[in-house]
Amino acid sequence: MAKTKSKSLHLYLIFTGLVLFLLGAWYVINSRLPTSEPITINEVTPSGTVTLSFGTPSAPLLKNTASTLPITINTSTSLVTTASLVITYDPDKVIITSVAQGSFLPNTLASTVITSGKATFTYAAPADSGGKQGTGTVATLSLKPLTTGTFTLTFNTGTLVTAVGQFGNVLKTANPITLTPLQxxxxxxxxxxxxxxxxxxxxxxxxxxxxxxxxxxxxxxxxxxxxxxxxxxCPIPGDLTETGDVTGDHVNIYDYNLLVTNYGNPYTIYDYNDLVTHYGQ
Known part of the structure; x- marks a missing residue:
């Protein structure tokens, strides 16, 4: 019995010593670590500020004639990092043949893909720029109307704009455009x-x-x-017999007209047939 108590006491002392050793080691390690200020995570609530819109065609729209159409951006207070645009349209009325990158977001993250009724492309600000703020041209579409009917270009719901310090899509508005080629x-x-x-x-x-x-x-x-x-x-006039009022007058023949001149008085032009009627041939 005494032997059992002695063994239990021995185990208790070993366990207590181990705990004290670990506590001491933890204290020594933490006392030597440099102190630091608490880190505050500032979570920004997503708020859309960016506007995308279509500009004005470069030339009057005509059936089967190419034209260009710019896409502009207004970031408001956001520092935009990327813009992924999805443009949809009716391929029976208009086709987009190509997309030219604008100067506002000069880096290309994804090549342009144009399928029937859809054009997709993604551009970004320079990596070391800290985002881009202001207004400018994101891209310019080359398009060709296939009919004289009205057609619409729309920013698909897959269009996404990101910005520094803002989570999710910061796009506020992306207005479609309806165009009608000239008749x-x-x-x-x-x-x-x-x-x-x-x-x-x-x-x-x-x-x-x-x-x-x-x-x-x-x-x-x-x-x-x-x-x-x-x-x-022209008729060939015969001899005229000067009678009546034209006695003594001088008669000249020019083509089919007769110029009857009373010397010293204004002349009068008579039609040949009229003279024949009045004076005979």
Missing amino acids: PVNGGWSAWSAKNPACGFSGTQTRTCTNPAPANGGANCTGSSTQTYTNPA
Whole structure:
């Protein structure tokens, strides 16, 4: 019995000594470590501030004619690091043929992918810039309308913008754009230019494709812009018998007109047929 108690006491002393040793070691180690200030983690509540929008086409939109359309960004107070854009559209009305990177976010994180009805690309600020703030062009789309109907380009819900110190998507608004190509106007001919009325005269008439002029990819006029003509031959006058009021007058014949001149008085031009009617041949 005494032997058992002695053994238990021995184990108790060993355990107590081990605990005291460990506590002492912990104290010595911690007393030699440098002290530091507490670290405060400042969690920023996500708040969208960035706006994406489409600009103005570089030229009037025409069916089957290429044009460009910029995409602009306004970061407001955010320091934007990346922008991943997904543009969707109706491929039966318009196609995007290429995407040119803008100067606002000059680094490329993901190559442009264009499929039927969708264009995807991701750009970023320089790694050592600490983000980009302000306004500028993110990208420029090259597109071609396939019809004269209205079409819409939309920022898909997969569009994502990130910024320094802000969690999640900091995109506030990304407005779509609806565009309508100009309607084609086919050309129409003007009236023929006037003829020279002189008998026996041969000449050329002209017309222009200005009624209306072709516009917005409309068709030009068909046919010739010139035509020739020849007037009937001049009549051959016979002898005139000067009677009545024209006695003593001087008569000159010019083409089919007769110039009757009373000396010292204003002249009068008479049509040949009228003179024949009045005075005979």
